[in-house]
Amino acid sequence: MILYFSPLACSMATRIAFYEAGVDAAYVQVDTKKKRTETGVDFLTINPLGQVPALATDDGLTITENAAILQYVADRFPAARLAPPPESAERVRLHQWLCFIGTELHKSLFVALLDAKAPADARAYALEKETSRLGLLEAHLAGREFLLERYSVADAYLVTILNWSAVTPVNLSRFPAVKAYAARLRSRPAIARAFAVEIALYEKERTRELRT
Numbered sequence: 207m208i209l210y211f212s213p214l215a216c217s218m219a220t221r222i223a224f225y226e227a228g229v230d231a232a233y234v235q236v237d238t239k240k241k242r243t244e245t246g247v248d249f250l251t252i253n254p255l256g257q258v259p260a261l262a263t264d265d266g267l268t269i270t271e272n273a274a275i276l277q278y279v280a281d282r283f284p285a286a287r288l289a290p291p292p293e294s295a296e297r298v299r300l301h302q303w304l305c306f307i308g309t310e311l312h313k314s315l316f317v318a319l320l321d322a323k324a325p326a327d328a329r330a331y332a333l334e335k336e337t338s339r340l341g342l343l344e345a346h347l348a349g350r351e352f353l354l355e356r357y358s359v360a361d362a363y364l365v366t367i368l369n370w371s372a373v374t375p376v377n378l379s380r381f382p383a384v385k386a387y388a389a390r391l392r393s394r395p396a397i398a399r400a401f402a403v404e405i406a407l408y409e410k411e412r413t414r415e416l417r418t
């Protein structure tokens with residue numbers, strides 16, 4: 207299995223899922239600005255949108271979209287218990303949280319704040335979503351360890367996205383349960399390992415960009 211990723215991007219959630227499941231996947235780094243893989247392949251031939259993550263499976267599928275990839279990985283390696291059983295009520299909740307993270311947090315709140323080329327109005331509009339979106343999460347996470355009854359791929363995705371608050375005006379101090387959750391999850395071995403690997407790759411990429 208090959209994960210096409212970019213350091214510290216949303217694709218890190220799938221790396222975390224692989225580490226949790228003890229899967230020996232291959233990782234191919236993508237320059238999402240140039241749309242090329244580190245091996246020189248035109249990434250648009252793999253994902254026409256040029257976005258990570260993309261997952262090439264051993265049986266010949268290419269899957270895009272975090273919600274689909276994360277559930278595929280969880281179902282492919284059920285012993286790791288990264289998702290509730292298919293068709294259970296908890297599985298519906300997992301799907302709900304994956305969609306919430308992907309649309310309400312990742313796209314609505316964070317994308318404009320991470321894009322240096324986004325107009326000031328777009329950034330302000332995005333930041334207006336902070337109170338309602340993170341407020342909902344705050345109410346849900348107060349007194350809970352994970353998004354669901356137990357750890358799942360939704361937590362891997364959420365901790366990846368919340369990390370972006372460090373480089374945006376999103377202020378987690380206003381949401382103490384969310385802040386504590388993110389700090390707690392970051393000490394989970396698979397998550398700490400994924401962060402260590404991807405921070406090193408991110409810094410390497412930045413150094414290379416500054417030199418060129």
Ligand SMILES: N[C@@H](CCC(=O)N[C@@H](CS)C(=O)NCC(=O)O)C(=O)O
Nearest residue numbers: 215216238256257258259271272308
């Ligand atoms: N809807 C996609 C969005 C993926 C996405 O936005 N990926 C970002 C990195 S976090 C990306 O590749 N951005 C580069 C681009 O949009 O050109 C998903 O949920 O997987």
